[in-house]
Amino acid sequence: MSFSEELRAQNAENWRAATGHRFVEEIFAGTVPPEVMRRYLTQDYQFIDGFVALLGMAIATADRFDSRIRFAQFAAMITSDENTYFQRSFDALGVPAAERLHPVLTAPTTGFQALMRDAAASRDYAACLAVLTVAEWIYLSWADRPGAELPPDFVHAEWITLHNNDGFRAFVDWLRGELDRVGDAIDAESRTTAAAFFSRAVTLERAFFDHIYV
Numbered sequence: 001m002s003f004s005e006e007l008r009a010q011n012a013e014n015w016r017a018a019t020g021h022r023f024v025e026e027i028f029a030g031t032v033p034p035e036v037m038r039r040y041l042t043q044d045y046q047f048i049d050g051f052v053a054l055l056g057m058a059i060a061t062a063d064r065f066d067s068r069i070r071f072a073q074f075a076a077m078i079t080s081d082e083n084t085y086f087q088r089s090f091d092a093l094g095v096p097a098a099e100r101l102h103p104v105l106t107a108p109t110t111g112f113q114a115l116m117r118d119a120a121a122s123r124d125y126a127a128c129l130a131v132l133t134v135a136e137w138i139y140l141s142w143a144d145r146p147g148a149e150l151p152p153d154f155v156h157a158e159w160i161t162l163h164n165n166d167g168f169r170a171f172v173d174w175l176r177g178e179l180d181r182v183g184d185a186i187d188a189e190s191r192t193t194a195a196a197f198f199s200r201a202v203t204l205e206r207a208f209f210d211h212i213y214v
């Protein structure tokens with residue numbers, strides 16, 4: 001079993017709970033209640049800053065130029081003005097400016113921010129890679145439903161297509177391969193550290209979905 005498969009298998013219960021979450025069923029059906037979608041997107045918007053910082057540390061700590069390029073290109077893509085999904089969704093859901101910029105953070109959101117800060121502070125490429133891989137792979141896993149019909153509301157539909165398009169799938173495949181490659185190259189202690197970061201991330205992904213239903 002590859003390192004990435006092994007890590008997923010070690011976290012099978014939380015992985016399944018996240019990728020098969022009520023939120024996922026409801027977003028494909030187009031039935032996520034507006035207040036739930038609003039809580040979800042306002043919390044998720046607080047995720048991106050730490051995520052980009054973590055990408056920066058992956059660029060800095062990667063063991064080869066090709067990997068830095070890959071991360072740098074991804075970072076450029078997600079920080080460009082092209083993707084206006086959050087702003088359009090906040091407009092559609094009537095989210096006031098204060099809540100867009102400074103919502104009261106929930107425990108999973110602060111947990112994610114701490115996790116990404118800890119991974120970056122470790123200056124350990126495998127640890128950074130483990131957290132980034134979970135954040136992307138879990139999203140591809142829930143969103144990738146070949147043949148599924150898209151819901152009519154763009155707030156739902158685009159959140160699905162952002163996470164199941166070919167470019168995103170290629171990036172997740174690369175991330176997994178990278179984690180497998182690096183996992184083979186590091187010692188047992190570093191693998192254990194990476195596994196702990198992976199596990200913390202999967203636990204938080206599940207909690208993030210759980211927390212938007214009150």
Ligand SMILES: Cc1ncc(C[n+]2csc(CCO)c2C)c(N)n1
Nearest residue numbers: 044047048051078135136139205208
């Ligand atoms: C809790 C949570 N976990 C993972 C993702 C997925 N994700 C995080 S940053 C990023 C790249 C830019 O879209 C992607 C796909 C999310 N949105 N929210």
